Amino acid sequence: MSIKQNLEDIRSQLPSHVTLVAVSKTKPIELIQEAYEAGQRDFGENYAQELSEKETLLPKDIRWHAIGHLQTNKVKYIAPFVHLIHAVDSSKLLEEINKQALKNKKVIDCLLQIYIAKEETKFGFSFEECEGYLKTEDFQKLENIRVAGLMGMATNTSNDKQIRDEFRSLKTFFGKLKQQLPEMNILSMGMSSDHKIAIEEGSTMVRIGSSIFGDRDHTK
Numbered sequence: 733m734s735i736k737q738n739l740e741d742i743r744s745q746l747p748s749h750v751t752l753v754a755v756s757k758t759k760p761i762e763l764i765q766e767a768y769e770a771g772q773r774d775f776g777e778n779y780a781q782e783l784s785e786k787e788t789l790l791p792k793d794i795r796w797h798a799i800g801h802l803q804t805n806k807v808k809y810i811a812p813f814v815h816l817i818h819a820v821d822s823s824k825l826l827e828e829i830n831k832q833a834l835k836n837k838k839v840i841d842c843l844l845q846i847y848i849a850k851e852e853t854k855f856g857f858s859f860e861e862c863e864g865y866l867k868t869e870d871f872q873k874l875e876n877i878r879v880a881g882l883m884g885m886a887t888n889t890s891n892d893k894q895i896r897d898e899f900r901s902l903k904t905f906f907g908k909l910k911q912q913l914p915e916m917n918i919l920s921m922g923m924s925s926d927h928k929i930a931i932e933e934g935s936t937m938v939r940i941g942s943s944i945f946g947d948r949d950h951t952k
């Protein structure tokens with residue numbers, strides 16, 4: 733299957749309110765260009781340096797999503813151009829994004845990453861931490877970020893019921909939080925293996941890599 737066919741295949745399964753982010757981490761420029769020519773404009777990358785290198789080489793109308801865990805000292809590389817930062821998992825990171833956004837005289841859209849998986853390695857706020865943090869003055873004084881929504885990753889398991897329950901818990905929390913932050917309109921959940929369940933449970937943005945570009949080299 734070609735990238736174009738893969739994209740058409742996936743798009744045909746997505747309701748119109750769901751945005752497809754093509755995850756191109758570790759993939760060469762040529763393959764991203766191929767997806768671009770097939771009409772794809774939203775691309776996601778995990779590593780700040782890789783993201784900024786690719787940004788300089790590819791068309792300027794691409795919307796770049798930073799989807800992976802982001803170190804505070806890397807924010808400056810992506811702040812000038814990034815469209816959306818998905819995995820904001822600490823107040824320290826959000827403060828740094830605010831600082832870099834201010835330097836670039838812009839407002840950066842962010843998603844708070846919420847920890848929903850039953851795995852120890854995943855990053856994110858708990859529901860309680862997130863709610864508590866949004867009420868603090870430290871958060872409310874950040875004027876150069878906008879919390880556009882939430883992001884979450886389900887446990888890497890073949891148990892569909894568990895995945896569904898985790899996504900559902902995030903959607904419920906999203907609904908509750910939206911009363912406090914009515915401008916939130918993005919719920920980023922679902923990857924190649926679980927996007928169907930994620931959409932059924934209310935996702936508005938899916939992050940799909942291997943189903944578009946093929947498997948990644950697993951040493952990376």
Ligand SMILES: *Cc1c(COP(=O)(O)O)cnc(C)c1O
Nearest residue numbers: 755799800923924939940941942
């Ligand atoms: C790599 C990655 C994806 C895409 O994973 P696939 O299984 O290739 O679709 C989605 N979200 C995040 C945060 C990732 O790191």
